[in-house]
Amino acid sequence: xxxxxxxxxxxxxxxxxxxxxxxxxxxxxxxxxxxxxxxxxxxxxxxxxxxxxxxxxxxxxxxxxxxxxxxxxxxxxxxxxxxxxxxxxxxxxxxxxxxxxxxxxxxxxxxxxxxxxxxxxxxxxxxxxxxxxxxxxxxxxxxxxxxxxxxxxxxxxxxxxxxxxxxxxxxxxxxxxxxxxxxxxxxxxxxxxxxxxxxxxxxxxxxxxxxxxxxxxxxxxxxxxxxxxxxx
Amino acid sequence: xxxxxxxxxxxxxxxxxxxxxxxxxxxxxxxxxxxxxxxxxxxxxxxxxxxxxxxx
Numbered sequence: 001x002x003x004x005x006x007x008x009x010x011x012x013x014x015x016x017x018x019x020x021x022x023x024x025x026x027x028x029x030x031x032x033x034x035x036x037x038x039x040x041x042x043x044x045x046x047x048x049x050x051x052x053x054x055x056x057x058x059x060x061x062x063x064x065x066x067x068x069x070x071x072x073x074x075x076x077x078x079x080x081x082x083x084x085x086x087x088x089x090x091x092x093x094x095x096x097x098x099x100x101x102x103x104x105x106x107x108x109x110x111x112x113x114x115x116x117x118x119x120x121x122x123x124x125x126x127x128x129x130x131x132x133x134x135x136x137x138x139x140x141x142x143x144x145x146x147x148x149x150x151x152x153x154x155x156x157x158x159x160x161x162x163x164x165x166x167x168x169x170x171x172x173x174x175x176x177x178x179x180x181x182x183x184x185x186x187x188x189x190x191x192x193x194x195x196x197x198x199x200x201x202x203x204x205x206x207x208x209x210x211x212x213x214x215x216x217x218x219x220x221x222x223x224x225x226x227x228x229x230x231x232x
Numbered sequence: 233x234x235x236x237x238x239x240x241x242x243x244x245x246x247x248x249x250x251x252x253x254x255x256x257x258x259x260x261x262x263x264x265x266x267x268x269x270x271x272x273x274x275x276x277x278x279x280x281x282x283x284x285x286x287x288x
Binding site: 035037045046088091095099212213222 | 241251254255258259262269273274280284287
């Protein structure tokens with residue numbers, strides 16, 4: 001096993017500092033939104049977690065494409081790592097959104113297009129993790145995984161654009177002036193700064209966790225190889 | 233004269249706390265799972281390398 005790179009240790013520290021600063025900005029620097037109250041502060045990390053989830057699924061699809069063209073199993077390890085990180089962050093997005101919705105929409109859940117497409121996307125990638133377990137042959141598993149992540153990625157733009165293209169009560173805060181969503185608000189400069197900083201922080205969290213998960217996957221592959229050698 | 237009534241924001245702090253508890257809780261659980269899995273794999277690796285040495 002390769003020793004932990006020094007840059008990864010530095011990245012761990014930088015990410016923790018960024019998370020502490022982002023939490024402070026979200027809780028104390030950004031003002032309380034006038035109509036929604038304190039629960040609106042969940043929005044900063046809710047959107048940032050959604051961004052990480054979708055970025056992860058994009059990374060998984062790209063790794064899948066590279067696997068199919070190179071047949072290098074390392075890319076299957078990268079793809080699996082990306083999906084796992086993505087599933088964790090989309091789970092955070094869905095649950096934190098539901099908690100926000102209770103006081104704002106007066107319900108924990110509604111089958112709104114954005115919520116429905118996000119749930120379908122999450123289920124697609126959860127199914128990927130489960131179906132992989134059922135394939136013994138590593139090459140077949142990697143091939144299946146690559147094709148699945150490429151096809152599964154269709155759910156990502158569908159989720160992203162669902163709130164923009166379909167009738168929805170989900171607020172669209174970024175790059176739109178549409179006030180029809182329940183809970184839409186205009187960001188003041190401190191709110192926008194807290195939001196952008198949260199996106200940056202979660203991007204660092206993504207890189208850090210993704211790197212750690214890839215290392216874990218490589219270690220697991222090495223053990224699988226050693227087990228095969230020991231048996232033979 | 234128009235009088236504007238300014239209402240204070242609703243107090244839903246409990247929901248905010250619950251939201252952040254989920255966000256941080258899930259991240260901590262995931263990081264812990266990475267650490268636990270890594271330790272377990274490292275133990276397996278040591279064991280397999282010992283077996284490999286014995287075979288030689």
